[in-house]
Amino acid sequence: MTRTPPTRVTRVRCWRWHRNPLRRHSDVVEAWIVLATWILVVLGGAFAGTAAALSVDSAFSARRAQVHAETAVLTDDAARTPPAGSGYEDGRVWATVRWTAPDGTVHNDRTKVFPGAPAGSRVTVWTNHSDRLVSAPLSTGEAALQSALTGVLAASSTGVAVWTAGWLVRTCRMRRRLSEWDEEWKRIGPEWRNFSSGGT
Template identity: 60%
Template structure:
């Protein structure tokens, strides 16, 4: 007895874009939604990442322009031991320092130095336009890393959000198509059973 080889169904690629009697309007809409979703995932994510990276880079550049480096000296010896404040503080101590700005004005503040640093030792500080001490700006390597990471993160989040919106839209179209099939089958089903003699 000869066995009939099983038939394989070859999928027709891009069938939603081709004219055929089985294609519905919803199929074409779904194809457009999928295409636009992927375009927006790639382009939207890239543009959002670039915009975020540019914004961070500009903010860091402005920050670097607003502060400048000064040399200060300790007005007295630093304490020999650092107070114990838990594991989140470094081993340095606060001590009073003095410096003169470019206009000749004398400023005093506190800076962190190693315990036991003698008076008169020179230390580097960063100040803003009003002469207040501020944290040092990010280095060029740190700025580049922060800019790149921000751009990548924003691009990924934007692409994921667009993809999720596209999936939600496609899910809505699929549910609508299934509802249309149920409605059509409720009309055609009884006639189909009558013609097939009650089978199926």
């Protein structure tokens, strides 16, 4: 008795893009949905990430342009120990400083300095166009890093959102296709059973 060798099943890659008797219109539509989803994930993510990074970098550049550094001096000795805080303190203490603006006017204000700094110590402070003390801007390196991280986060979020939308569309189409198959089987199922049992 001759044994029939087992049939080897070959998996065809990208079968939805090739003409074959089993390919349906829904398969072609699904293939286009998958392709469009991945294109939008890549391009949309890249565009969103780049736009976000450029926007953040522009904001940091504008912030640096609006402030400038001044050299100030302590008017009194700084406290030797920082006050007990809630955990958000940076180890520095508040002290009064005096500086001379570019127009020659003298200003006094409070800023943070290292504990124990004696009166007359020079510190760098940052002022705005109104000669008011403001927080120091991010350095160029820090701004670049923050912009890059923002861009990566925006690109990832956009990619996930687009992929989720494409997955939902594909899932809805699959459910519709299964519903159509169910309806079609209800229609031809009895005929198939009659044919299989030898009925006429």
